[in-house]
């Protein structure tokens with residue numbers, strides 16, 4: 001099978017299209033013929049050797065796919081060859097075939113195409129579980145989403161809106177803020193040239209926000225601590241800016257704040273049923289048109305390097321997807 005292979009970890013790693021043997025099917029596994037694969041900022045971290053889950057070269061990156069079931073391993077029930085599915089996989093998605101654990105495989109609704117499905121599991125799965133199960137976001141609360149036009153950010157905007165929260169979106173350009181607005185953001189802040197704290201105060205009549213969703217990190221995180229309402233909750237989602245923030249505990253004490261670390265990958269094993277129920281709610285919202293996944297760019301399998309470069313230079317909104325086999 002063809003796959004885009006990393007031979008050396010590097011900040012600017014270049015993948016090469018190669019013919020490699022298909023991965024072995026093990027008990028509990030599902031072989032998926034990949035129609036499309038989602039790109040994630042975390043792929044760039046894994047290729048640089050800076051991601052929490054390490055892979056040793058040679059390997060194909062790719063954490064999420066959509067396609068058709070080819071065969072199932074021992075012990076797998078409820079899935080059969082030919083089924084249209086999406087799946088989170090640790091790595092290996094930039095390839096014509098991948099093995100997913102059955103628990104990570106979700107059937108795709110008829111009305112959802114493979115490209116949309118390929119970008120769905122990680123971003124929507126993360127934002128939904130983080131905002132509902134961990135932050136307990138409620139209707140009527142105010143949610144601040146940073147990097148709001150990015151992969152996870154845009155889904156947090158949509159999910160916050162769907163849950164009945166008022167959503168304040170931040171991003172680095174007017175174009176990106178317009179995307180966030182089109183997906184349900186009520187208020188917009190350009191964090192390149194506007195004062196985030198002052199604008200949040202103005203939008204909330206001085207009270208601050210109830211929940212912060214932060215995939216960006218750096219000094220923005222401390223700013224968030226300063227514009228969170230008493231008893232506010234802050235979700236630490238990622239550090240796309242490259243800087244891990246330090247937390248001044250005095251700010252937590254004074255306002256009774258809660259900082260919540262969130263890593264979806266760990267919940268895939270420990271909370272599989274809860275995540276599955278979350279996907280059923282999300283797919284229901286998709287059918288009702290309440291969430292509209294945005295794919296801003298697609299590339300063929302051999303264009304994976306270009307797609308990754310787009311993420312590295314902040315050039316995408318929503319998701320970037322590889323189209324691998326459109327005949328499936």
Ligand SMILES: NC(=O)c1ccc[n+]([C@@H]2O[C@H](COP(=O)([O-])OP(=O)(O)OC[C@H]3O[C@@H](n4cnc5c(N)ncnc54)[C@H](OP(=O)(O)O)[C@@H]3O)[C@@H](O)[C@H]2O)c1
Nearest residue numbers: 041147150151152171172215237238239240241262263264
């Ligand atoms: N905790 C979890 O379970 C989980 C799950 C998925 C993703 N994540 C993490 O969330 C972060 C975002 O992932 P993603 O796939 O959504 O990425 P993405 O689509 O590339 O979006 C990242 C956003 O961050 C902003 N950003 C700010 N500084 C940046 C910089 N120096 N380089 C790149 N982007 C920068 C960009 O928006 P502006 O240009 O508007 O600033 C961009 O839209 C990553 O750190 C990822 O590892 C965590």
